[in-house]
Amino acid sequence: MSVVKNVAVVGGGAAGFFAAISVKTHHPLATVTLFEKSSNVLSKVKVSGGGRCNVTNANNDIASLCNAYPRGGKELKNIFYRFGPQDTKNWFKDREVSLKAEPDGRVFPVSNNSQTIIDCLMEECEKKEISIKYKKSIKSLKKIQSKWALSFNDSHITNHYDSVIIASGGSPKLKGFEWLKNIGHSIVTPIPSLFTFNMPNESIIDLMGLVVKDVKIKISGTKIETIGPVLITHWGMSGPVILKASSIGARDLFERDYCFNIEINWLLESNTELLYKKLEEFSLSFSKKTVINQNPFQFPNRLWQFLVTKFGVPTNKKWGELGKKKMRHLIELFTKDSYSVSGKTTFKEEFVTCGGVALSNININTMESKIHSNLYFAGEVLNIDAITGGYNFQAAWSTGFVAGKLE
Numbered sequence: 001m002s003v004v005k006n007v008a009v010v011g012g013g014a015a016g017f018f019a020a021i022s023v024k025t026h027h028p029l030a031t032v033t034l035f036e037k038s039s040n041v042l043s044k045v046k047v048s049g050g051g052r053c054n055v056t057n058a059n060n061d062i063a064s065l066c067n068a069y070p071r072g073g074k075e076l077k078n079i080f081y082r083f084g085p086q087d088t089k090n091w092f093k094d095r096e097v098s099l100k101a102e103p104d105g106r107v108f109p110v111s112n113n114s115q116t117i118i119d120c121l122m123e124e125c126e127k128k129e130i131s132i133k134y135k136k137s138i139k140s141l142k143k144i145q146s147k148w149a150l151s152f153n154d155s156h157i158t159n160h161y162d163s164v165i166i167a168s169g170g171s172p173k174l175k176g177f178e179w180l181k182n183i184g185h186s187i188v189t190p191i192p193s194l195f196t197f198n199m200p201n202e203s204i205i206d207l208m209g210l211v212v213k214d215v216k217i218k219i220s221g222t223k224i225e226t227i228g229p230v231l232i233t234h235w236g237m238s239g240p241v242i243l244k245a246s247s248i249g250a251r252d253l254f255e256r257d258y259c260f261n262i263e264i265n266w267l268l269e270s271n272t273e274l275l276y277k278k279l280e281e282f283s284l285s286f287s288k289k290t291v292i293n294q295n296p297f298q299f300p301n302r303l304w305q306f307l308v309t310k311f312g313v314p315t316n317k318k319w320g321e322l323g324k325k326k327m328r329h330l331i332e333l334f335t336k337d338s339y340s341v342s343g344k345t346t347f348k349e350e351f352v353t354c355g356g357v358a359l360s361n362i363n364i365n366t367m368e369s370k371i372h373s374n375l376y377f378a379g380e381v382l383n384i385d386a387i388t389g390g391y392n393f394q395a396a397w398s399t400g401f402v403a404g405k406l407e
Contacts, residue, residue: 004030004406008150008161010138012036014045015379015396015403016167017121022404023165024128034125035136035152037168042118044169045393049106053114054390055092056085056397058101068391070193070248071354072384075364076395083401085394095120104240106390138168138179143372163374165403167396170353170380180357180381184371188383190355193250194243197262198343199236207306208234212299214268217241220261220338224249227268235345244387246344250354258344265335266299266307275331283327287320294319297334307334352392354385367403376403 004027009020012034020034040046045053059065062080066073089099089107097120098110109116125132137153147160170190171177177187199205210232218225226248228241245262246253253260269275282296291313295304309315311333313326322330357377361370369375378399386392 004162006030006161007032007163007165007406008148008159009034009165009167010150011167011169011379011381012038012041012132012134013167013169013379013396014042014393015169015381015400016165017042017125018397018400019165019167019376019378019404020130021121021124021128022401023406024130026405031131032128033131033133035133035138035150037135037137039134041132041134042121045117045121046114048114048393049108049390051114052108052112053117054106054108054388054393055099055117056088056107056394057390058085058105058107060084060086065391065394068389069384069386069395070250072359072382072386072395075359075362076384076398078365079367079398079402080394083398087401088394088397091397092117092120095124104389141179141183143183143375146374148374163376163406165376165378165400166357166381167378167400167403168381170356170385172353177356177381185361185369186358188355188358190353191250191254192344192346192352193247193354193385194352194388195246195344195346196233196238197236197242197246197341198258198345199339200342202236202339203310204232204306204339205234205236207232207302210300210302211239212266212303215241216265216268216270217245218263218265219245219249219253220263222249222252224252230264236341237339238345240388247352247354247385247387250385253344258341260341262339262341264337264339266303266337267297267334270335272328272331272335275335276328279327279331280324283319283322287318289319290315291317291319291322307337352385353380354383356381356383359383365402366405366407367399368407374406376406378403 007023007030009016020032023032066077099107100110101107139151139153142149148164149158151158181187212230215230216227226241226244229239230241231239286294292308292315295301367376379396384395
C-alpha cells in the first residue's frame with residue numbers, strides 16, 4: 001500500500017470520530033479531515049442512555065456478544081476480537097475517563113454525563129490535529145484514477161483524497177444511500193429497528209408510567225421471544241423487553257405493517273403447576289380477603305388490580321370463593337395475556353435503522369469496500385444493528401477502529 005497522505009472521514013458520529021482517531025493513531029503523518037453534515041457532532045452520543053451515554057456493554061464473551069446483533073453479528077465476530085468491549089473500556093480508561101457497569105451490563109461514564117465522552121473524543125481529535133468541518137453535506141463521491149473526489153452541496157470545489165471512510169450513519173429512507181448506490185454498492189432497504197409498540201385500543205395504557213421489572217413477551221405468529229423490564233406508556237408499551245423484540249423482529253414487523261398481537265407472561269415462570277400450587281396455598285392463607293386487594297405476586301398492585309378486573313374477577317370476590325377451576329384459569333391468563341399492537345413509535349434522537357450498505361460488499365476484516373479500493377465503511381451506514389444495551393455504540397467503536405487502520 002502506498003503511503004497514506006490525505007484521508008477524509010464522512011460523518012461526525014461515534015464511528016466517524018473513532019475512525020478519524022484510529023487513522024492518526026496508525027498513520028501519524030496522515031492529514032485527516034472529518035466532515036459532518038449538520039452543525040453538531042456526536043449528537044447520538046449526547047442523548048443516548050438518557051443523556052448519560054451507554055458507551056458499551058460489560059459482556060466480554062465475543063460469542064454471546066454477537067447474539068445481540070440481529071443483523072451483522074456473525075460478521076462482527078472477527079472485528080470484536082480485534083477491538084471489543086474490553087478494548088473500548090481500556091481506551092477510555094487510558095484517557096482518564098472512568099466507566100462503570102450497571103447490573104444489567106450497560107456501561108456508562110462514572111460522571112453519568114455523556115458530555116464526558118464527547119469531551120474526550122473532541123480532545124483526542126484536537127491532540128491529533130484532526131480537522132472537523134461542519135455543515136458539509138455530500139453532493140458526490142467519485143473515483144478519479146487513484147484518488148477520491150469529494151464534493152459538497154455548499155461549494156463548487158472538489159477535494160481529492162487518497163482514502164475515504166464513510167461513517168455517515170443510518171437513514172430512514174433509501175434515498176439517503178443513493179450516493180453510495182451510485183458507485184456500485186448494494187443497499188439493504190432501511191427500516192426502523194428500535195421502536196415502541198402502540199396499543200391505542202388497549203385499556204392497559206391507563207397504567208402509564210408503570211414499570212414491571214421482568215416479563216416475557218412473545219410476538220404471536222413468530223419465534224420472537226424476549227425477557228426484560230416493560231414500561232407502560234400513554235401510547236402502549238416500551239422498555240428493554242419491547243425494544244429488544246422490535247430489533248429482533250424489525251423486518252418481520254415491518255412486513256406486518258406493525259399490526260400484530262403480543263402475548264405476555266407477567267409471572268416469567270412457565271411451570272403452571274408450580275404457579276397453581278402457590279396460588280392455592282395463598283388462597284388458603286387469605287381466604288377471607290378479597291382477590292383484588294390481596295396480591296400474591298411480586299408485580300405492582302396497580303397491575304394486579306387491572307389484570308384481575310380484566311380477567312372478570314368481581315371486586316367483592318374473596319380468595320376462599322375462587323375455586324380451583326378459576327385459579328387455573330387465572331394462571332393461564334397471567335402467563336398468556338394477549339394485547340393488540342397497532343403501529344409503532346420511534347425516538348428521533350436515538351433512531352436506529354436496520355439496512356444500509358450490504359455486508360457482502362465489505363471486506364469485514366478491514367472494513368474496506370470490495371467494490372473500490374481505499375474506500376472504507378464504519379458504523380450504522382452498514383447493515384448492522386443491535387438490541388439496546390450499548391451494543392450499537394460498540395459496533396461503531398469497533399468498525400471505526402478497524403476502518404481507520406486503512407489496511
